[in-house]
Amino acid sequence: MSRVVAVHSFRGGTGKSNTTANVAVMAARRGLRVGVVDTDIQSPGIHVLFGIDQATIGRTLNDHLWGRCAITEAAVDVTAGLDPTLEGRVFLVPSSIDAGDIARVMHDGYDVALLHEGIRTLVDELRLDLLLLDTHPGLNEETLLSIAVSDTVVVVLRPDQQDYEGTSVTVSVARRLQVPHMLLVVNKTPAVFDHADVEERVRAAYDCEVAAVLPHSDDLMAYSSQGVFSLSRPDHPVAAMYDALAARIVG
Amino acid sequence: MSDPPAQLIVVDDDPINRRLLASYLEREGHAVATANDGRAGWELVRSRPFDVVLLDVLMPEMDGYQVLERIRGDEDLRHLPVIMISSVEDMQSVVRCIELGADDYLPKPFNPVLLRARIAAGLSRKRLHDLEREYLEQVEHVVTAASAVEAGTFAPDALDGVAGRDDALGTLARVFSHMAAEVQARERALKRQVQELRIEIDRTRADRQVEEITGTDAFRDLQRRAAELRSR
Numbered sequence: 152m153s154r155v156v157a158v159h160s161f162r163g164g165t166g167k168s169n170t171t172a173n174v175a176v177m178a179a180r181r182g183l184r185v186g187v188v189d190t191d192i193q194s195p196g197i198h199v200l201f202g203i204d205q206a207t208i209g210r211t212l213n214d215h216l217w218g219r220c221a222i223t224e225a226a227v228d229v230t231a232g233l234d235p236t237l238e239g240r241v242f243l244v245p246s247s248i249d250a251g252d253i254a255r256v257m258h259d260g261y262d263v264a265l266l267h268e269g270i271r272t273l274v275d276e277l278r279l280d281l282l283l284l285d286t287h288p289g290l291n292e293e294t295l296l297s298i299a300v301s302d303t304v305v306v307v308l309r310p311d312q313q314d315y316e317g318t319s320v321t322v323s324v325a326r327r328l329q330v331p332h333m334l335l336v337v338n339k340t341p342a343v344f345d346h347a348d349v350e351e352r353v354r355a356a357y358d359c360e361v362a363a364v365l366p367h368s369d370d371l372m373a374y375s376s377q378g379v380f381s382l383s384r385p386d387h388p389v390a391a392m393y394d395a396l397a398a399r400i401v402g
Numbered sequence: 403m404s405d406p407p408a409q410l411i412v413v414d415d416d417p418i419n420r421r422l423l424a425s426y427l428e429r430e431g432h433a434v435a436t437a438n439d440g441r442a443g444w445e446l447v448r449s450r451p452f453d454v455v456l457l458d459v460l461m462p463e464m465d466g467y468q469v470l471e472r473i474r475g476d477e478d479l480r481h482l483p484v485i486m487i488s489s490v491e492d493m494q495s496v497v498r499c500i501e502l503g504a505d506d507y508l509p510k511p512f513n514p515v516l517l518r519a520r521i522a523a524g525l526s527r528k529r530l531h532d533l534e535r536e537y538l539e540q541v542e543h544v545v546t547a548a549s550a551v552e553a554g555t556f557a558p559d560a561l562d563g564v565a566g567r568d569d570a571l572g573t574l575a576r577v578f579s580h581m582a583a584e585v586q587a588r589e590r591a592l593k594r595q596v597q598e599l600r601i602e603i604d605r606t607r608a609d610r611q612v613e614e615i616t617g618t619d620a621f622r623d624l625q626r627r628a629a630e631l632r633s634r
Contacts (some may be wrong), residue, residue: 263624267631290615292624299628312602319603323612327621328628343592356601 155270156400157190157284157301157330159294161317165307166338169371170393171285172200173381177390177397179230179239183280186226186273188212188244190266190297191287192256195246200379201229203245211247215269216261222269223276234382242277260292267300281401290324298325303332305362305400309339310349315356322357334362336396341367363396365389407433408525409451413443413469414458414487419510423456423487426514427521440464444472452482454524457504459488459495467502474503481531483524487512537571540564544575551582558583 158171168191175185189195189212198208210225226242233241247253274282284297298304304325308314318335325333337353340346346364354361368389374380381390410432414420417438424434435452437443441463447455455473459466466486473479486499489510496507505527506520543564550556564575615621 263627264631292620295615295621295624299624300631315601316603316608319605319608320611320615323608324615327612327616328625329632341592343589352601356603 154280154303154401155274155282155284155301156303156305157286157297158305158307159286159298159321160288160307160314161290161321162314163288165288165309165314166365167288167307168197168200168285169380170305170307170336170338170365170396171283172197172379173390173393174397174400175241175281175283176233176237176379176382177394178281178401179233179237179241180394181397181401182238183401184240184242184278186242186244186277186279186282188270188273188282188284189246190284190293192246192293193253193287193291195248195253197285198243198245198248199376201241201243202232202378203227203229203243205248208245208248211252212244212269213247213252213256215244216256216265218265222272226273226277233379239280240277242273242279244273256293261296263296263299266296270300290321295324295328298330299328301330303334303400304330305334305336307336307338308353310337310341310344310353319357322359333359334400335359336362337364339367340364362399363392365392365396407431408453408521409433409435410454410456410521411435411437411443411446411452412456413437413440413446413461413466414456415439415461416458419458423512426512426517427456430518430521432521440466440469444469447473447479447482448476453528454521455482455484456487457484459486459499467498470499470502470504481528481535483528485520485524540567540571540575544571544578547578547582551585554589556582556586558586 158167160167171187175187178185187197189197191197192213209227210220212225214220215222215225222244225244227245228240229243230237230240270282273279284301286294286297306318306321308318322333335353335357337349340349350361350364366389370384370387371380371389374383380387381393384390410427412420412423412427412434414423415438420436420438424436427434435446437446440461443457444464457466457469466488470484470486473482473484483505484503485506485508486504487508487510488495499507505524508517508520540563543561547556547560550560558579561575561579565572565579567575
């Protein structure tokens with residue numbers, strides 16, 4: 152059964168895109184066909200982690216939402232560039248990084264039905280087991296659309312006071328949108344924190360399942376935007392955590 | 403402040419020689435112990451620290467060769483300077499003593515000038531060795547302290563003995579202790595923070611934000627359409 156998962160965080164800098172990319176790759180290592188859609192139309196960025204740059208971006212999600220192309224035309228198979236030995240596949244639908252395109256979508260918005268339809272088309276035509284939506288932080292209309300069309304929303308937060316309240320708002324809003332499943336991922340947890348304790352406190356505070364408590368990792372921070380960390384360091388403990396998170400999300 | 407007297411031991415079965423040598427060395431400012439045969443000498447050397455051993459070759463019970471062999475075979479004593487003193491002047495005996503690890507060889511009756519020079523050389527070797535051993539021990543302290551920091555068991559006063567040195571190792575120990583103390587303080591502060599970790603959410607403010615988002619017609623429209631799309 153395929154699953155559409157929105158990965159979201161209330162504030163920027165939580166490691167949302169990195170989490171999305173690592174989960175995508177670990178799921179592909181498990182043999183799954185995975186799609187990633189960059190729905191962060193205002194500040195797209197996840198394409199960089201998959202080795203795609205401005206010169207290589209062709210059709211984008213924007214083109215689909217403006218009726219210029221089918222969504223499958225915007226999907227790039229990035230598997231070979233990531234790791235040709237991956238058992239599964241990773242497809243990316245990037246967002247346009249053209250400033251005019253960004254301004255236009257901000258001004259005009261787009262139709263929720265088109266996004267939903269695009270997602271269904273992607274899942275069917277690319278025979279996806281998992282589709283991840285990398286969202287824009289906060290709860291603007293576009294992000295609400297992404298959450299609304301998902302089967303699962305994964306909320307990434309850091310264990311700090313500023314994130315707690317925003318996460319609470321996100322959780323409440325997602326519940327009102329009747330998203331069937333919701334998971335929390337605590338990221339960038341300092342090593343001195345007792346991870347089990349953090350998990351329990353977060354679970355209790357939001358009455359929501361905690362899928363992972365990921366540590367703050369200097370190795371990951373140093374690597375960050377060069378690519379997908381779990382692929383470059385498959386033996387690193389953090390890679391094992393992403394793998395477990397992928398397994399949990401896939402269910 | 404002058405250095406404490408060097409601790410010497412004279413091992414000789416001839417009472418006259420023994421007394422002569424001991425009183426000469428005492429006049430030279432050294433502290434002198436004596437033993438009247440090889441076995442007694444070996445027991446004494448094992449029982450407390452000396453700086454130089456003066457050892458006769460031919461003795462009852464245990465001769466000088468045997469005592470020398472035991473000293474060189476002992477992990478703690480092998481670096482102790484040993485000067486052989488004997489009336490035996492044949493070259494074979496000299497060669498054997500050197501082969502067994504004697505530092506020097508002096509014929510009887512002793513020449514005071516030569517003896518003084520030999521003792522001084524033995525003492526400086528011993529001091530050098532002691533300094534080297536102490537240095538290595540203190541380097542080991544620093545290494546142990548590093549492991550303790552890693553294991554989270556570092557005691558702040560663990561390097562006090564090394565930090566008092568006025569050389570580079572002392573500087574290293576002082577800087578290391580200082581940094582380890584800072585790291586510990588930071589970790590303690592963070593741990594306190596962990597204990598204080600409370601997820602405090604201003605519910606009123608959060609509810610207001612939720613209302614602002616969900617109370618609009620656009621949201622209700624989205625809600626309705628999302629439900630509709632899901633039910634398809």
